[in-house]
Amino acid sequence: MKDKKAKIRAFLKRFIRHHFQDDEDIFESGYVNSMIALQLVLFVESEFDITVENEDLKLENFSTVNALVRLIEYKTI
Amino acid sequence: MKMELTARQKQDHKTFRAFADEEIAPCADQYDQEARLPSELFTKLAERGYLGAILPEAYAGHGMDLITYGLLNQELGRSCSSVRGLVMLQNMVAHTILRWGSESQKERWLTKIASGERTAAFALTEPDVGSDAGNIETKVAPAHGSYILNGRKKWITVGQLADLFLVFGQYDGKLCALLLEKDTPGLSIHPMPGTLGMRAAMLAELHLNECQVPEENMVGGVGLGLVPVAVSALNFGRYSVAWGCVGIAQACLEASIQHTSHRKQFGHYLKEHQLIQAMIADMVTNLKAARLLCLQSGYAMESGEPQSIMDILVAKYFASTAATQAALNAIQIHGAIGLSPDHPVQRYLRDAKVMEIIEGTTQIHQMKIAEHTYGWDLDA
Numbered sequence: 112m113k114d115k116k117a118k119i120r121a122f123l124k125r126f127i128r129h130h131f132q133d134d135e136d137i138f139e140s141g142y143v144n145s146m147i148a149l150q151l152v153l154f155v156e157s158e159f160d161i162t163v164e165n166e167d168l169k170l171e172n173f174s175t176v177n178a179l180v181r182l183i184e185y186k187t188i
Numbered sequence: 189m190k191m192e193l194t195a196r197q198k199q200d201h202k203t204f205r206a207f208a209d210e211e212i213a214p215c216a217d218q219y220d221q222e223a224r225l226p227s228e229l230f231t232k233l234a235e236r237g238y239l240g241a242i243l244p245e246a247y248a249g250h251g252m253d254l255i256t257y258g259l260l261n262q263e264l265g266r267s268c269s270s271v272r273g274l275v276m277l278q279n280m281v282a283h284t285i286l287r288w289g290s291e292s293q294k295e296r297w298l299t300k301i302a303s304g305e306r307t308a309a310f311a312l313t314e315p316d317v318g319s320d321a322g323n324i325e326t327k328v329a330p331a332h333g334s335y336i337l338n339g340r341k342k343w344i345t346v347g348q349l350a351d352l353f354l355v356f357g358q359y360d361g362k363l364c365a366l367l368l369e370k371d372t373p374g375l376s377i378h379p380m381p382g383t384l385g386m387r388a389a390m391l392a393e394l395h396l397n398e399c400q401v402p403e404e405n406m407v408g409g410v411g412l413g414l415v416p417v418a419v420s421a422l423n424f425g426r427y428s429v430a431w432g433c434v435g436i437a438q439a440c441l442e443a444s445i446q447h448t449s450h451r452k453q454f455g456h457y458l459k460e461h462q463l464i465q466a467m468i469a470d471m472v473t474n475l476k477a478a479r480l481l482c483l484q485s486g487y488a489m490e491s492g493e494p495q496s497i498m499d500i501l502v503a504k505y506f507a508s509t510a511a512t513q514a515a516l517n518a519i520q521i522h523g524a525i526g527l528s529p530d531h532p533v534q535r536y537l538r539d540a541k542v543m544e545i546i547e548g549t550t551q552i553h554q555m556k557i558a559e560h561t562y563g564w565d566l567d568a
Contacts, residue, residue: 127563146560149497152415153493153494
């Protein structure tokens with residue numbers, strides 16, 4: 112889990128000079144535009160070898176580092 | 189990075205080029221002047237699998253990889269940008285449903301799109317909202333297992349032909365995407381003739397007045413749904429446009445080489461004049477660079493790399509501006525002949541300029557490229 116969080120933070124850091132806490136809302140921060148959001152979807156797919164489906168496209172699955180880890184772990188079970 | 193086409197891709201490219209030369213290019217000026225695409229052409233495109241080019245065979249698609257799809261767009265763009273626009277829209281909506289649609293949406297629509305039984309269009313832009321897509325004004329309201337749509341959409345490519353629209357609207361202040369069928373009561377379609385370029389693309393304005401759409405027609409949910417749905421669709425569209433621009437630039441170069449090799453002035457062929465050679469050199473250089481950027485973005489997209497978003501922005505920005513410059517040079521080289529409706533180079537210029545506006549203007553591309561660049565942490 113620690114490794115996943117580090118990878119997610121490293122990805123976000125490529126676009127946003129801000130250290131997100133585990134439960135800090137990525138979208139409410141105002142840093143994430145629509146293109147970064149799509150890149151985030153592509154990142155979790157390519158980095159963690161999962162496929163984000165239609166039903167996964169909920170804000171709560173992408174809103175925080177913890178939420179992203181939960182989504183990745185749910186999709187890799 | 190690998191930049192060489194496979195043997196299969198090279199063969200497919202030859203096939204696309206021959207089809208474009210035989211079936212589209214001879215009629216492209218006529219399509220432009222009549223501002224319409226004939227139904228026979230639609231049938232030919234469907235028969236060859238181009239309308240479902242990127243769809244898997246399970247949905248009656250051609251199953252093309254993205255490089256091959258790019259080559260198809262290049263050859264269609266070289267012959268007629270309006271035809272390329274039609275094929276792009278069909279594949280753009282198909283790609284969106286394939287990527288983000290529900291299983292029932294895939295079952296219901298994809299085979300029909302691939303076969304040409306359904307013609308698809310993408311309805312995001314509005315009379316008062318273009319680049320600022322996040323603030324579209326079309327309203328979506330819930331109504332007993334369905335949604336009610338009210339608003340207007342404008343500059344909808346192939347809107348006069350389409351019978352399935354991927355429409356974007358605001359639901360409770362959040363953005364969403366829905367599939368709207370042409371025969372929905374309250375939907376009226378108004379042709380928009382006389383645009384500068386892509387005149388045969390049959391643009392339309394859509395008026396949505398209390399249009400009722402089943403809730404199962406929503407693609408990707410509300411809120412976050414718009415982000416991947418709209419952005420990935422636009423991204424896919426930009427990729428197609430970028431390759432189409434490579435095609436326009438190629439057409440400009442080929443026409444210019446042909447003309448300068450046969451026309452003499454001051455006792456010499458035009459190609460012997462150094463100022464002509466300078467324009468040809470610029471056209472060749474920009475064309476090669478645009479093609480490489482398209483290939484790079486295609487490989488990145490094919491492997492699902494997040495960086496592909498940025499690569500496609502760069503490719504579309506460069507290729508569209510290069511196509512306009514190539515068309516300006518081609519007209520300059522052709523002189524008065526280039527201004528004539530009897531020669532396609534004037535159409536290339538009009539179409540190239542459109543490419544700098546659709547799927548994001550040149551200036552929006554510049555802003556996004558810079559925004560991403562400044563946003564990068566160089567130490568990461």
